[in-house]
Amino acid sequence: MANSGQKVVLITGCSSGIGLRIAVTLAKDEKKRYHVIATMRDLKKKDKLVEAAGDAYGKTLMLLPLDVCSDESVKQCINNVKERHIDILINNAGVGLLGPVESISIEEMKRVFETNFFGVVRMIKEVMPDMKKRRSGHIIVMSSVMGLQGVVFNDVYTASKFAMEGFCESMAVQLMKFNIRLSMIEPGPVHTEFETKMMEDVAKMEYPGVDADTVRYFKDVYLPSSIDIFEAMGQTPEDIAKCTKKVIESSSPRFRNLTNSLYTPIVALKYADETGGLSVNTFYNLLFNFGPLMHITMSILKCLTCSCLRRRTISPN
Numbered sequence: 001m002a003n004s005g006q007k008v009v010l011i012t013g014c015s016s017g018i019g020l021r022i023a024v025t026l027a028k029d030e031k032k033r034y035h036v037i038a039t040m041r042d043l044k045k046k047d048k049l050v051e052a053a054g055d056a057y058g059k060t061l062m063l064l065p066l067d068v069c070s071d072e073s074v075k076q077c078i079n080n081v082k083e084r085h086i087d088i089l090i091n092n093a094g095v096g097l098l099g100p101v102e103s104i105s106i107e108e109m110k111r112v113f114e115t116n117f118f119g120v121v122r123m124i125k126e127v128m129p130d131m132k133k134r135r136s137g138h139i140i141v142m143s144s145v146m147g148l149q150g151v152v153f154n155d156v157y158t159a160s161k162f163a164m165e166g167f168c169e170s171m172a173v174q175l176m177k178f179n180i181r182l183s184m185i186e187p188g189p190v191h192t193e194f195e196t197k198m199m200e201d202v203a204k205m206e207y208p209g210v211d212a213d214t215v216r217y218f219k220d221v222y223l224p225s226s227i228d229i230f231e232a233m234g235q236t237p238e239d240i241a242k243c244t245k246k247v248i249e250s251s252s253p254r255f256r257n258l259t260n261s262l263y264t265p266i267v268a269l270k271y272a273d274e275t276g277g278l279s280v281n282t283f284y285n286l287l288f289n290f291g292p293l294m295h296i297t298m299s300i301l302k303c304l305t306c307s308c309l310r311r312r313t314i315s316p317n
Ligand SMILES: NC(=O)C1=CN([C@@H]2O[C@H](COP(=O)(O)OP(=O)(O)OC[C@H]3O[C@@H](n4cnc5c(N)ncnc54)[C@H](OP(=O)(O)O)[C@@H]3O)[C@@H](O)[C@H]2O)C=CC1
Pocket: 012, 013, 014, 015, 016, 017, 018, 019, 040, 041, 042, 045, 066, 067, 068, 069, 092, 093, 094, 095, 096, 115, 119, 142, 143, 144, 145, 186, 187, 188, 189, 190, 191, 192, 193, 194, 195, 197
């Protein structure tokens, strides 16, 4: 149970990756400022979290089952929280989807929206009324650089994150009137099971209904470039957890929080030219004209990341 003075933090999707690491980082806070309710849809997957939490498990960290795709599970979970009191809600659960749209069924696309978009909406709908009554609270949403800018062959995943950005950007204004903050965390590539699961899915792909050229662009051009980008600029879940903790602890948290200064120039292209031409053409050139030179391009990008752009990101340190 939370001590008075401790903030109650509920996090979705804590069985692995970023969610697990945020849960552990907050539960191990030196000043014990957080009572963490780490949730996951299948408690059989709790071992990794429990091991990483060590002594904090049972003290500053407890577990509850929660599937963000189920109305019933969400309601039951929040009803199990003492007085339904949640100070900080961290919407982290999410799934990826990669590949040519011709080979992806509408059902698979709906599953992504059900988790990444409606999952967040469901959580906010359940938690927000109590926060409004208390006139306090902080809602964190694990978005992505792909919530700010489209990336080829990630069409549906990107769309689900864009949907959430639009929802949250609209909600933030109303929530501010109730003294509730809403912050988006916008990581670039992060080394987690997200990356592994997507690569496993790709290995099994059969590309029904996709023409040979598109399959070739996906497998021989996009995938190697994407692997290069993960290698050159991939962050760790620890980096994202530290950034998230900084956002939570800020006296005036920003709405959007990019975590990776190396990716910032890529996102900045969109804001530098409102017609969209600069970003679409640059992405095209990076992929189709400089794809084989992605290693070098990445090094140049690192140099171009000037200090003024770095200042716009939340550094993990
Ligand atoms: N890795 C990356 O490169 C980036 C990731 N992100 C975002 O970060 C978030 C976390 O991803 P990451 O840690 O990388 O990936 P992981 O695959 O390691 O973690 C995703 C977590 O979400 C959970 N989850 C999936 N569906 C549901 C559901 N219906 N209900 C509850 N939990 C669910 C998974 O649980 P289970 O084990 O049961 O499947 C898992 O715990 C996601 O929102 C993702 O979009 C953003 C930018 C970059």
